[in-house]
Amino acid sequence: MILEGFELYSPHGDTILIAEKLNASVDLNQYWDDKKIVINKLTLENTTAYYQAYKDSSNIQFLLQYFTPPKKKEKKVSKNLNFDLKQLELINNQFRYLDHTKKHYAKVVDFGDLDIKQLNADFRNIKLTDKSIQVDIKQLNLREKKGLEVKGLVAKAFVSNKRIQLDKLLLITNKSTIKDFVKLEFNSFDDFSDFNNRVNVSLRIKNSILNSEDIAFFSSSMHRVKFDLKIKQATAQGRVNHIDAKNIQIETEKATKLKGNVKIIGLPDIDQTDFKLTDLSLQSTYADLQVILPKLSNNKNFKLPEIVKILNTVSYQGDLHGLYNNFHIDGELKTELGALSTKSSLNFQNETQFSGLYESKSFDIGRFLNNSLLKTTGFNLNLKGKGSSSKTLSIDLDGNLENFNFRNYTYQQIPISGIIAEEKFKGSGSIKDPNASIDFQADVDWSDTSVLYNLVAGIHETNLYALHLSQQDSIIVHNTTIETNLKGSNINNLVGDLKANNINFSTKKGTFDIKEVVFQASGDEINRLLTVSSDVVVASLIGQIDLKTIVPYFKMLAMRYAPAIGFETELYNNQNLNWTFKSNHLNPSRPSLKRKSASIAEQLCTLNFQARKTLHNSIYIVPFSNIVA
Template identity: 25%
Template sequence: MAKIIKKIVRVLLIITGVLIMVSVILFLLLRTPRIQTFAVNKIATEISGKTGGEISIGRVSYSLWHEIVLNDILFKDLRGDTLLTAERLDVRLREIRPGRNIYRFGRVDIYKPDFRMVQDTAGIMNLTEYLRILKREGEVDSTKRIDIRFPDIDIFDGSYLLHNMSDTAGVIPGRVNFKKMQLGNISGKVRDLIINPDSVSLVLRGLSFSESGGFTASSIDMNLAVQKSNLSFREIDIITDSSSISAEKILLMPRDKSSWKDFINGVRMDLLFNRSVINTSDLSYFVRPLKGVNEIIRMSGRVSGTVAEMKGRNILIDYESATRLRFDFDISGLPVLSDSYLFIDFTDMKTRAEDVESFHIPGKKPLLLPSIVHDLGIISYQGSFTGFTTDFVSFGKLTTERGTFATDLSLRPDGRNTFGFRGSLRTSNVDLGFIAKNEEMFGGLWMHADIDGSMESFKRLSATINGVVDSVEINNYLYRNISLSGTYADRVWDGNVVVREPNIEMDLMGRFYLEKSMPEFDFSMNLAHADLHTLNLVKKDSVFKASALVTANFRGNRIDNLEGDLRLINSTLENSNGTLSIYDLLVRASVSDGEPLLSLRSDFIDAEVRGLYTFDAVGRSVSGMLAGIFPSKFREPVQKKESTASVAMFTVDTRIKKADKLNNFLGTGLN
């Protein structure tokens, strides 16, 4: 019995020794690069047989710790073109079960990978063909679905190509060409890469690259998934040299596989952006009209739908220190903007002239807005734009630091920097004093009007206006119910003004050329009634009323360059002393023998002023003359300390007629 036990032990020792020797020999053989390369290529051949694409590996090494180092890797697509190459791949194995289609790896380091996604002229992507093969393999036996997992991949100096074979433009400097997009210097980390028959998902961290058109990304973080025909990006953070973009999601969802051929109409988008800082120089790589524009904007919001039927909700855009846009939009008809129907609803829009002028467009002259726009201060708008870019309606309320404007306008761009408008305008509490630089004379303005006109470059305005000034404050008196109708073009107003209220009734018709250097006036006015004291035009006499028919035709902006006539016909003046009727009064300014001449002809007084005169000098002379004649009624003029005497050389020739009536009206006490 003991001998049998000894023999059994001897046999077991021999078997154990043989197993150890075989294991050592196998281990040593597996450590041999040729054997390892042969084994890996055998596996690659098996995978190639399943996918239909050629796979080759130059050299392989394997360690006891399940780490494989692959060199000179080449994957070809089903057409025989390169799909993926890599100079070196360090991969750790976790679980490899070809029989169950399970391939699970540990950490992977990939050096100089080159991944190429090519779409042929029929619209079929080479990667899509691979996924279709994997899906078919999974459908043969539902218990053997392909399951490939990489928990941790580091990429060093990679490249990527997205190429549409129908593209003819190639690389475009300063622009990203999505039909031939080439990325280089790719480095970053891929986490949790999972490949199934119908989906691919991964997490990107710290991805950086440079695009052949010039765009550069410093760091990109996102979660990416391809499921069936849908492409989704989530938790996106993109940092460039001058921008920081954050998005909760970017989803691209075609109706079916063929919809990618008609991206504009067939692929639905859902983009949700968080608060982001974008430099337009980065955006110009994707939006051609922004090329050369270098401005910083802050934005967020959601955009959904197809390109042809696009919606935007809760869009927020901030620019410079005071410009802020909050709006929703619906656009139908893109990508041709001129053929698109737009609805834009501004819940809040604020800006100021300085911000608008600071936006520079290369090749264009700096935009200089009129001083009146600067005077408006912060401009706020709430309302909507509806229609086409060539004909749309603006309905809303414009609020400024100088008043409020409510509009219901149809706008029609008529050409370069020119647009026409038609509709209604209502103003509230417009600060005329600030705008006219005379706050003592003018106060607030309230009016409503129908307007039809055009504007060129925000400078040249022409319009037909029919409206009512509900109230306007002039010289501390609030005028009401002023009707106006006429045209304004190139600083010329030609029309009618009608005033009907208890203290003044007036009809004014004429033409006013408001040129600063030499204004011209040609009008007639029927003043049926005016209470000059109540209107704060005469303060000393509480009873001072007037009526007259006035015609005027003159030009000039100073007393020394006035030229023309001012005539009063059938005028009546009434004060506390009585009534004075003037049948005809003519004031004429002209040049006689090379010197200014101001003449007055009336029923009661004729006068001439010759020489270099000013209103101040004439006024002081007349006041002094009246003080000498009627010392009880008039005082000698007093020179103000802060002013200097007017420089003038002129003569005054005066002839008084019907002195009794004039004395009675003035209350001089003389007969």
């Protein structure tokens, strides 16, 4: 049976159905005995159906009334007429639905205002009862007017007035692919008008892809969040506004993996949705996070601090709880530089904000700061701050450094507190160690290319040899105060002064007291003046001085005139300097009982050095006396 050009309109002239072609393969062999009509295949081609719902009626109300005459006394009938539809094929059809009683939405798929075009489907093994439909969906694709595409749907489907279930599911949309199982449970089809709050959803997903742009077809706030997830497996149950998902395994970008459980409460309003992730295992890289976080936080300008790049691969074990861009952290972060545990919060809503406790037993701070003198340290620090770049970073810190390794010596504990703001650090701390007792206050300003260093430190009972600060095993500083006011970008342009007052130290020769030592630096890298003055010694260097390579330079001089010393020669830069040295008598305040009384006699030394790269041109030395012992 073929029907072409069939059209149906409402009494008001509104379109209800326009069917270009209907083709039905009908078998009437069972009609006479069983009152059953078998439709082997029904094809609808280029058909448009339009359904409108009003407060108390619809555009097909007149048809319902026509085919439902007033009730009369029922007559007994032997059998009801049954239809058996084996296959339904839809080719390039359109379905429009408009509910005039509902609020409508412009940016998302509106289930009260649907316009589905390019609807193609192949339904087979159809089983119809008065309460349900079972069907094998071999093919289904469509396009909704808001841009959502179902590029392919294959499933074994069950539909009733209480449940829709899709087994062996394969659903392909614009940018997502969902596989395995979906079940929707509801009281009536009217619940779909409030799908997020009234329809229960059960999911079992594996080897699927979920893209945020497809979710955004159903939630306008999701337009601000971007992600593309590979879901290896997951099970979920609940309503859209309250989902409980377990055994999640997700991958994204090149090397980011997530496993765990999650409760999601508040969708589809992503800004008010609460996420609770438990038993979480997360692994990622700096490169991946630099892609993920700007998209997830809706901040194109977000950048991780460059210093974080050295962490490379990071893994996290623990819990996360909060909004997608403002959450609490309780777990352990493992990096190539060490493990870090934290109970803290992280907020990406506007500018990056963070606060909480951060602890580590051993973290390679030397590699982190690219400083060869620093090694590993433990710490427990309370941090509160904001910003993600050097210019915007602001931090209040308070806590302890533990087992802090500097110049291969491990300090047991260093309490520290301070503030970092506007590219400045102002803080204080102390070192209480068997070989050192130091209290300090620091004020460092790196807002300019020339860094300003202001430091005040009180040093007591400090063994310089034990701390690997001196090669002589007998120097112990019992008491002194050091103040600095230095500025520069490197050691060759550093200017300012360093003062040490009331120095009391001891060596094997006894205990000595020096009232004051002042170091001053001025000039630039071409014309530089360095002076040291005290009641014991006065010395100066003036000229072109490269402090970075001055030690290799003096080693070269030593090897030229005393090759038996055996120093290894190294490259050095230009040196053109005058060196003046004058010492006064220095007697120990408490001579060593084991040694003959010692003193440093008055002496004067003036030298002139010139060198271009590795060439030694001249040297002039005024004889001077040796240390008297």
